[in-house]
Amino acid sequence: MKPFFQVKHPEEVIQLIAALPALGSETVSLRESLNRVLSAPIHSPEDLPHFHRATMDGYAVRARDTFGASESIPALLTLAGEIAMGQSARWPVNPGQCLRIATGGMLPPGADAVAMIEYTQVLDPGTIEIFKSVSPGDHLIRVGEDLKQGQPVFPAGHRLRPQDLGLLAGVGIRQAPVFRQPRVAIISTGDEIVPIDREPAPGFVRDINAYTLPALVEKSGGIPFFLGLTRDSREDLKEKCREGLERADVVLISGGSSVGTRDFTLEVIESFPASRILAHGIAISPGKPTILARIGEKVLWGLPGHTASAMVVFSVFVKPCLHRLEGADPVKINPGLQARLTRNLASAQGRDDYIRVALQAGPQGWEAEPILGQSGLISTLVRSDGLVRIDRFTEGKEKGEWVEVVLF
């Protein structure tokens, strides 16, 4: 097997990822924009609200008419009518008058506050008692208080959540400019791998990565498609790679464990014109035999064949890479979650170790329980929610210490 000739530290790989340019942009309807990343900043085309809006049921009043009102000495106001919902307020409120208004109603000219219904009483059909004084601006939202016309709403790089769609809908924005979602082609290799619908003979195993990797891509905002399993033949792998590079933005090759296959992948990548190997080996455990390359504008990852190692490399590097290609802010890629360790963890120095942990909610935040047992097992992955990194300068972490958990 060829030696790893460009082993990088994890921080260097993250820098390489952060330097990748985002994919092109497209315009989608507001309904399709959930979880998409804005490719341009958005400014409000109008004021929100565009009229003074009541936030309580009650009476639209001139605040000064209520000054000094109390339980024992109520203010008496003349009821001049009612503001129906969805109607422009037609009558002004003159001094000494009030108008019935419901939450969401438009404040009439002259009125500058709403007296809550709870502190009022109908004395007779034309007269209202107000038992509590209000100040100008009480119980209403002013024009533009939510958003002013021209005000920045979201910067480019912002991933849209449900409430964000709400704000855009509120100012009548029906389409959003977003970065394309990365299309990700997935190839499995390995002499010992069979498709999952085949009964594996002794020595063979099923193609687990053909299921975990597309699921991880989907969860990371990418559009996965599985190109199939290649075995034995360098030509076959090259052909599948070519197809992946044509159809996708990112190609993931999950390498078989066989020594021959490992070399295949590197040779096939290098055989493409305009290919550049950015990393061949990353100083982490598990996951050292990882390749990061660019072929023209496309990004190619050679991942370890073992599912557990491939998931670690995916969560720590490929997921931020997909987020970066989708235009997300590079400084915010993959923020971890803080948790306290439930036991001591030892680690070898000189490389970053990623230890699987299960998260549980404790009385004071998350607790991270290291999952012990063979690292090669898939069942330990199933019992875990994420990874704790112990960096290469540290010998270990102590029980109770706060650690950062990278989520799967």
Added chain:
Amino acid sequence: MKPFFQVKHPEEVIQLIAALPALGSETVSLRESLNRVLSAPIHSPEDLPHFHRATMDGYAVRARDTFGASESIPALLTLAGEIAMGQSARWPVNPGQCLRIATGGMLPPGADAVAMIEYTQVLDPGTIEIFKSVSPGDHLIRVGEDLKQGQPVFPAGHRLRPQDLGLLAGVGIRQAPVFRQPRVAIISTGDEIVPIDREPAPGFVRDINAYTLPALVEKSGGIPFFLGLTRDSREDLKEKCREGLERADVVLISGGSSVGTRDFTLEVIESFPASRILAHGIAISPGKPTILARIGEKVLWGLPGHTASAMVVFSVFVKPCLHRLEGADPVKINPGLQARLTRNLASAQGRDDYIRVALQAGPQGWEAEPILGQSGLISTLVRSDGLVRIDRFTEGKEKGEWVEVVLF
């Protein structure tokens, strides 16, 4: 307006939700099963792995042949061949012999451990020096060590993650029995509401909930569809409700703020045969004017019209309801996230208050920053990530206190 005649405490509403039966089940292919909830427990049909598998590159040995080996006095073993990947091991390892093996290779009969390549040296083409003794079982995964045939893999109610798909693929399971995803029909009502492509006249506002509610449903695992906006007419609302009840498992009516509309919704629900109002009013703020009803097997929610209130009610009640209908474990519905408050929060007693907070990662777990400003604003929703509940028995929370945050 009619009084709320069945005001419930939040705990009672959660109990009503937990008592709802799950929807029917269906079978989906493993590729489609990500994020779906199992409707039946799964047991492993076979051993994983089904052969003893090397976890390191090296030599398959009889451990006792290496006992006492050291840097100065290596064990000398005869190299009897190599085990290719994806091959059944054909030769046994006889006493004094070893076979070259790679990670993932099948251990040959007779061998009970793998000596790591790092601690060996080729003395001559037929002889290997072993510098470190190994114990039986070292550097291999035994048959069934990941999963034994017949062993329970996942219980019913488990939501499938990428690593879970991997384990199922590993034992050749190609289909999964899952609960149906709830279909959710969404109806907007309100005299003051216009579709977002219409320029709202003074007094009118755009139909924000037509965008936030479908997005929230999608994020909660449901299948949303928007039935449209009804105004003014009881008959129109009833017709839309009927359509929703026919096509969906859950109907969400987001009420306009107008007093008349509020009564409409209740009357329309009651006009269906086999309708039962389970809650009319919930003792929370914001979100009191909420209706929970069942009409036959279907579930109907009347949500407050204001987007902020509707989002609170959705996050606290509707999301767990959708999870419950999808068969998720009722005791696990909507676990919050622990965070420390960055400032004091006051609250009125007698009702549960939900305060918007922005989350930020601190050195010791999450910090929850209360978002101040008018609760009626949508921009405060956009600045927040979730809600802190201050229950009705508490006057407030103090800075630095651990609180539970319900995520949007």
